[in-house]
Amino acid sequence: MNVENKRDLSVSMLRANVLALFIMIPVAIVQFSLFALRNRKGEVSVMLNLSTLLIFALIVVVSIVAHEFIHGLAWVVFGNMPFSAVQFGVQWNALTPYAHLKEPIEVQVYRIGGFMPGFILGILPFLLSLILGNGGLLWFGVLQTAAASGDWLVLWLLRKVKSGTLVEDHPSRAGCYVYEYV
Numbered sequence: 001m002n003v004e005n006k007r008d009l010s011v012s013m014l015r016a017n018v019l020a021l022f023i024m025i026p027v028a029i030v031q032f033s034l035f036a037l038r039n040r041k042g043e044v045s046v047m048l049n050l051s052t053l054l055i056f057a058l059i060v061v062v063s064i065v066a067h068e069f070i071h072g073l074a075w076v077v078f079g080n081m082p083f084s085a086v087q088f089g090v091q092w093n094a095l096t097p098y099a100h101l102k103e104p105i106e107v108q109v110y111r112i113g114g115f116m117p118g119f120i121l122g123i124l125p126f127l128l129s130l131i132l133g134n135g136g137l138l139w140f141g142v143l144q145t146a147a148a149s150g151d152w153l154v155l156w157l158l159r160k161v162k163s164g165t166l167v168e169d170h171p172s173r174a175g176c177y178v179y180e181y182v
Contacts (some may be wrong), residue, residue, distance in 0.1 A: 009157045009167075010111035010175025013094035013150075020149030027149075028142050031126055035138045038130045063144060064097050067117040071151075076111040079105045091172070096150075101169040108162045110169070110176065115154050118148025150174050 011019070072086035087100045101113070126141030128134070154175050161167070166179040 006168075007178045007180060008139060008170070008175075009178050010170040010172055010173035011153070011157075012151035013091050013096045014176070016150045016153055017094060018048040019098065019153055023149040023152050024112050026147035028146055029140070031142050031145065034128060035135075038134045051115075057105055059140070060143075063140075063147070064119055065146070067147060068097050068099040071113050072101075072119055074116040075099075075101050075105060079109040081105070100171060103173045104166045104168040104179065106163075107158060107165045107167045107178070108163050110167050111155060111158060113150045114158075116147055122148050124145075137175050 049135060068088055072083070072088065075086060076083050078120060081101075085103045087102055088098070089100070090097045099113075101110070122141055122143075122145030124141075125137045125141065126145060129137035129141055157175050158167075158178075161178055167176040168179070169176050
């Protein structure tokens with residue numbers, strides 16, 4: 001006889017943001033170090049003026065929206081779900097935008113949706129910065145990899161969950177409920 005057990009694998013958004021600092025700082029140091037080793041000049045220059053600050057602010061806003069959209073799109077595509085199964089918003093008390101999946105999904109699909117924004121917006125631009133020696137791509141990649149730190153934390157929380165297990169996105173915390181059958 002199978003009995004369902006619903007286990008909570010989540011942390012508060014505030015705690016996720018604090019823990020994310022312990023993920024993002026060492027990763028950013030490694031990224032900058034690799035770029036410096038790869039780039040013979042070993043320097044990353046940034047021109048600060050009003051127009052670059054405005055462009056930077058616009059890129060940040062667009063990338064936040066893109067990050068959450070990528071979560072939702074990956075869950076919809078890889079989970080064969082309707083787009084109406086995803087809810088987007090901002091948890092203002094923790095200043096955290098989110099994409100929330102309203103239906104249970106297989107854990108591998110949930111992992112893919114958690115991984116894709118950091119990979120597409122962070123890791124790929126960082127790798128391109130190494131290849132091209134482009135400081136702008138480096139900064140974008142580092143910032144987007146850091147922005148995905150909460151996602152990396154959730155993936156870490158799910159590391160021991162077996163493939164095929166159903167999970168339900170937590171409605172207000174970083175992480176999910178895991179449905180286990182005993």
